Amino acid sequence: MTGAADDDPSGIATYSQAGAQFGYALGWTMILTFPLMSAIQLISARIGRVTGRGLAGNMEDVLARPVVTALVTLLFVANTINIGADLAAMGAAAELVTGLSAHATTVGFALLSLVLQIFVPYRRYSKLLKWLTLTLFAYVALVFIVPLDWKQLVAGLVIPRINGRAAVITIVAVFGTTISPYLFFWQSAQEVEGIAGRTGAKPLRDAPEQAQGEFHRMRFDTLFGMAVSNLVALAIIIGTAATLHATGTASIETAADAAKALRPVAGPFAFLLFSFGIIGTGLLAVPVLAGSAAYAVSDTRKWHGSLDDKPRQAIGFYSVIGLATVLGIGIDWSPLDPIKALFWSAVINGVVAVPIMAAMMLVVSRRQTMGDFTASPILLTLGWTATVLMAMAAAALAVVS
Known part of the structure; x- marks a missing residue:
């Protein structure tokens, strides 16, 4: 689920923009980020499974409470912007194939997502929604259909190139949508919920005999999920490079522009296939975005909260979800086109991730918190390398800005 949510509408838009604007030149970012994102997600999972507590609660062991509150506030703001951008893109995608007002469908998707989160356990409906994300493999098929410039493709994969201000901004966006802070909190929280949901399961500090099997499970799940996520992301970059960039479309301004990349594989159904991918990943990702913010806020406020709870059992938790979603709808009425909003939400995630990752690394290194684990x-x-890399990208963004 985490891997599928990582290729959310923000990811699709960012990877499409990278391929359309720079061709194959930024393919190396996917090769570089795979081991780093896998390590960060493993660290998130490890913290939750070992301690039985979410990330924000553990961060209070190593940082002052006001600092943790500030980090959680940054997460909430970044997630709200991302939710709004995802919802707006879902509305724009629906408009492509139905002709209905994008604003109306955006509000409809927001209400649908809220109703599902409040009244249906996420684990139940996500098993159905995940099949919609298989439409993203159309980008993988695209790579085998369109002619590729293999010399440029291989060079883009192995030779890091950063040409100018626009490339720096795009790289920060790619890093931010690939190594996203909301996924850290989500994966840690899912491990905590897994303890409560399995008979005999305990935090590994209290049950070290369970560690070997649990670490093996987490490694397999995380590496497989992140590999699929990065494979699709790389296919989007290559596919848009071979279609949009190769035909002179260097900037994606609308959802229709992005959908045109799929014409070689889908023909007249390109808009339909693109819309299924955006809507499917959006319906998966919005609960993850809102839920990760709610888990983080609940940790710092010592509230009980879970997407498996009834609303009356977790009023504060669901209030955060509702607030993030309602505020996010406002993005749809901003001057930004949904595709641009998706791209800039990825840039924001790339900046916000840095202090959160640093705090995570302090937690996972602390024996008083992690015990023997x-x-x-x-x-x-790998974790510190990812943190430093993200910090360097954010610093470069500040310089070119």
């Missing part, structure tokens, strides 16, 4: 040297190296 602090991260391995390899995991620590």
